[in-house]
Amino acid sequence: MNQATFTRFDESTRDDWALIDAHFQRYQNDASRRVLEHLLRLKGDTHGYPVDRYEHCLQTATRALAAGADEETVVCALLHDIGDDLAPTNHAEIAAAILEPFIDPLNVWMIRHHELFQGYHYRTFYGLDPHAREAYREHPAYARTVRFCDEWDQCSFDPDYPTRPLEDFIPIVERVMSRPPFGETANVEGTP
Numbered sequence: 001m002n003q004a005t006f007t008r009f010d011e012s013t014r015d016d017w018a019l020i021d022a023h024f025q026r027y028q029n030d031a032s033r034r035v036l037e038h039l040l041r042l043k044g045d046t047h048g049y050p051v052d053r054y055e056h057c058l059q060t061a062t063r064a065l066a067a068g069a070d071e072e073t074v075v076c077a078l079l080h081d082i083g084d085d086l087a088p089t090n091h092a093e094i095a096a097a098i099l100e101p102f103i104d105p106l107n108v109w110m111i112r113h114h115e116l117f118q119g120y121h122y123r124t125f126y127g128l129d130p131h132a133r134e135a136y137r138e139h140p141a142y143a144r145t146v147r148f149c150d151e152w153d154q155c156s157f158d159p160d161y162p163t164r165p166l167e168d169f170i171p172i173v174e175r176v177m178s179r180p181p182f183g184e185t186a187n188v189e190g191t192p
């Protein structure tokens, strides 16, 4: 039996759900490959920036790696803008949601707030307060988010920077995304 036989959940059996869970585990284990495949969608259109979003993501991750950041932070750097094509106006939510099961909640917060923190460098050109991030000065992820934006993200639009290829990051992403989701051994949240 490779598929459950029920047509409605209230007629399902334990065997059905054991089978579905086995499928889910295989699907979950392959998630990092699908995520990296999606990153390729950021290639091409630069939207007016000096480099496209794909190059920007690789460059941000290259800088984090070169600075000795831990693997989790490097993955955050690589994927932080992956939602740009699906949700241009709140793209950070996509990366935060993808990584949330596998990383420190403070890093999830960092990804979620990176756009506001990044705005320190350009919000003034939109008539907005560049210091808006100061509202979070007491937050435990404030310092790491400032570093992420100031040292790696905002400066990664350089076409001449020796950016590492995606291949260098694949094993790192696989290691982080193969952690037990939310530190658990079983995931019933993945079911509909």
Ligand SMILES: [Fe+2]
Binding pocket: 056, 060, 080, 081, 153
């Ligand atoms: Fe970015």
